[in-house]
Amino acid sequence: MAADIVLGQYLPGDSLLHRMDPRAKILLSFWLMVIVFTAWSYISLTIISVFTFIMILASSIPIKSYIRNTGFIFAMTLFSSFLNLFYGVGEPIFEWGFITITASGIQNSIVVAARIFDMMMISACLMFTTSANDMTHGLEKIMSPLKFIGVDVDDVIMMITISLRFIPITLEETNKIINAQKSRGADMNKGGPIDRIKSFTPIILPLFASTFRRAYELSMAMECRCYGLKGSRTHLKNFKLGIADLFAMVLVGLIMIGVIFCNNMDIAKII
Amino acid sequence: MSVIRAENLFYCYNKGTSFERCGVKDINLSIEKGQIIGVIGHTGSGKSTLAQLFNGLIKPDKGKVLLNDKNIWEDFADIRQVHFKVGLTFQYPEHQMFGETVYKDIAFGPINQGLSGQEVDIRVLEAMMFAKLGPELLNRSPFDLSGGEKRRVAIAGIIAMKPEVLILDEPTAGLDPVSKEGILNSICEYHRQTGNVIIFISHVMEDIARISDKVMVMDKGNLIMYDAPENIFSRREELNKMGLEVPQVTKIINKVHNKLDIKHKCVITVDGAVEDIIENMC
Numbered sequence: 001m002a003a004d005i006v007l008g009q010y011l012p013g014d015s016l017l018h019r020m021d022p023r024a025k026i027l028l029s030f031w032l033m034v035i036v037f038t039a040w041s042y043i044s045l046t047i048i049s050v051f052t053f054i055m056i057l058a059s060s061i062p063i064k065s066y067i068r069n070t071g072f073i074f075a076m077t078l079f080s081s082f083l084n085l086f087y088g089v090g091e092p093i094f095e096w097g098f099i100t101i102t103a104s105g106i107q108n109s110i111v112v113a114a115r116i117f118d119m120m121m122i123s124a125c126l127m128f129t130t131s132a133n134d135m136t137h138g139l140e141k142i143m144s145p146l147k148f149i150g151v152d153v154d155d156v157i158m159m160i161t162i163s164l165r166f167i168p169i170t171l172e173e174t175n176k177i178i179n180a181q182k183s184r185g186a187d188m189n190k191g192g193p194i195d196r197i198k199s200f201t202p203i204i205l206p207l208f209a210s211t212f213r214r215a216y217e218l219s220m221a222m223e224c225r226c227y228g229l230k231g232s233r234t235h236l237k238n239f240k241l242g243i244a245d246l247f248a249m250v251l252v253g254l255i256m257i258g259v260i261f262c263n264n265m266d267i268a269k270i271i
Numbered sequence: 272m273s274v275i276r277a278e279n280l281f282y283c284y285n286k287g288t289s290f291e292r293c294g295v296k297d298i299n300l301s302i303e304k305g306q307i308i309g310v311i312g313h314t315g316s317g318k319s320t321l322a323q324l325f326n327g328l329i330k331p332d333k334g335k336v337l338l339n340d341k342n343i344w345e346d347f348a349d350i351r352q353v354h355f356k357v358g359l360t361f362q363y364p365e366h367q368m369f370g371e372t373v374y375k376d377i378a379f380g381p382i383n384q385g386l387s388g389q390e391v392d393i394r395v396l397e398a399m400m401f402a403k404l405g406p407e408l409l410n411r412s413p414f415d416l417s418g419g420e421k422r423r424v425a426i427a428g429i430i431a432m433k434p435e436v437l438i439l440d441e442p443t444a445g446l447d448p449v450s451k452e453g454i455l456n457s458i459c460e461y462h463r464q465t466g467n468v469i470i471f472i473s474h475v476m477e478d479i480a481r482i483s484d485k486v487m488v489m490d491k492g493n494l495i496m497y498d499a500p501e502n503i504f505s506r507r508e509e510l511n512k513m514g515l516e517v518p519q520v521t522k523i524i525n526k527v528h529n530k531l532d533i534k535h536k537c538v539i540t541v542d543g544a545v546e547d548i549i550e551n552m553c
């Protein structure tokens with residue numbers, strides 16, 4: 001059940017992507033997503049999709065993991081792009097009753113599907129290859145200029161770290177409570193949908209109770225270690241941009257130029 | 272006739288991912304009526320996994336669990352009955368609690384069994400007696416109790432279902448000596464009165480030696496030994512290799528035997544040691 005849900009999971013490895021500077025990885029992933037959203041023509045989409053695929057290969061993480069983690073959202077995407085098919089404007093190519101399909105409808109649905117697919121893969125790639133530590137540390141570095149306009153970056157980062165940390169803990173806790181109730185004969189799959197929702201109240205309540213207790217204990221522990229006293233903190237690891245990062249930046253730059261350039265090209269016109 | 276039997280039992284966590292870990296591998300064993308079974312093993316050796324397989328919380332990847340000679344997974348709809356028949360207290364039973372009051376928490380199982388209000392009351396009071404919980408706790412919130420009291424409420428919640436097999440996963444871990452003794456006594460008392468099978472998981476060799484009829488030794492998901500405690504604890508070297516120890520008294524008596532050059536006999540309890548000393552050394 002809940003244990004099967006894998007959320008933003010880091011899969012340790014030693015690929016090129018694993019070794020990249022997290023700062024570069026986060027920024028470039030973000031930038032790639034922006035590019036994905038500007039891509040409109042088939043050629044542009046192909047360029048960015050091929051690049052995404054190369055990224056997946058470069059992460060040396062089995063494609064199976066990608067599919068498992070994105071399967072559900074992907075199915076939803078296919079569904080929504082299927083709907084898009086019927087909402088095109090212009091000359092109909094196909095007509096049957098009230099259903100009309102136009103060239104722009106087809107393009108719309110393909111574009112939507114490809115964009116969301118690419119975005120999911122890019123973010124999955126970032127999640128899989130960056131540990132939570134690196135991720136937050138990287139974010140901290142990226143956000144550090146905000147200090148000058150009065151944002152307390154340290155606190156924001158601590159909040160992100162703790163919330164990320166609490167996701168698996170809460171899932172685990174949910175599982176424990178479900179198991180404890182099941183082993184004492186609670187029947188979670190009985191009756192209609194209303195009954196099922198009702199059978200979740202005895203799970204949610206203790207879950208909240210224990211989560212609050214945990215949060216309280218954590219804040220005590222943090223206070224005991226003098227959290228809140230401001231001082232400049234250092235990190236065990238310091239990032240350094242390497243050749244791989246430069247290479248990736250150049251590559252993403254090229255992709256961007258390619259996508260913008262090809263956005264106005266039509267396959268039909270070239271062929 | 273065996274009460275519980277395991278045949279070629281396999282179970283792995285996170286199947287099909289790079290995090291796959293096997294909890295138990297190829298377990299074969301049979302537990303007879305009326306026995307107390309102690310289970311020992313290094314951390315991560317699969318003791319809790321085995322307990323959950325017996326209780327029907329997780330389904331084996333391969334192999335069978337037979338309860339009274341019937342495969343518990345033969346009929347999916349029956350698995351709830353298995354939960355009632357094989358009661359399991361989890362490793363940190365503090366997590367098992369979800370009732371608003373101690374009464375409601377202990378009554379959860381019996382109510383799910385479909386007992387009438389009066390029967391539920393009787394079950395709850397009986398279970399609280401076994402667990403040595405005073406009636407003044409009935410209306411307290413289980414979350415406000417001390418660690419030892421919580422532990423006893425959780426055990427009472429299982430005993431109240433009158434399971435044919437009672438599995439206790441490290442019921443005494445982290446308790447003070449008096450509470451620990453109290454829980455061990457409750458377990459023995461329950462066994463004396465009902466004659467039901469008890470499976471007792473613990474890291475404290477002295478407790479295992481004292482109450483079990485037979486001991487299971489797990490290592491890396493495998494069942495390495497399954498024998499009477501005297502036979503198990505006479506294999507000290509093998510146990511040491513698995514990160515386990517023999518009871519303190521066994522070590523002492525072994526040393527004394529070696530010094531005095533007396534023929535070796537495995538002693539595992541304090542009472543046994545006293546007898547041995549009187550017999551050989553006085």
Ligand SMILES: Nc1ncnc2c1ncn2[C@@H]1O[C@H](COP(=O)(O)OP(=O)(O)OP(=O)(O)O)[C@@H](O)[C@H]1O
Nearest residue numbers: 284292293294312313314315316317318319320321
């Ligand atoms: N929920 C889980 N998800 C993934 N792996 C698990 C899970 N629970 C246990 N394992 C793995 O299964 C193996 C056996 O675990 P188990 O909890 O049965 O050990 P144990 O003998 O009870 O240990 P302990 O003495 O620490 O309680 C371990 O290697 C553990 O890492």
Ligand SMILES: [Mg+2]
Nearest residue numbers: 318319362440
């Ligand atoms: Mg355990």
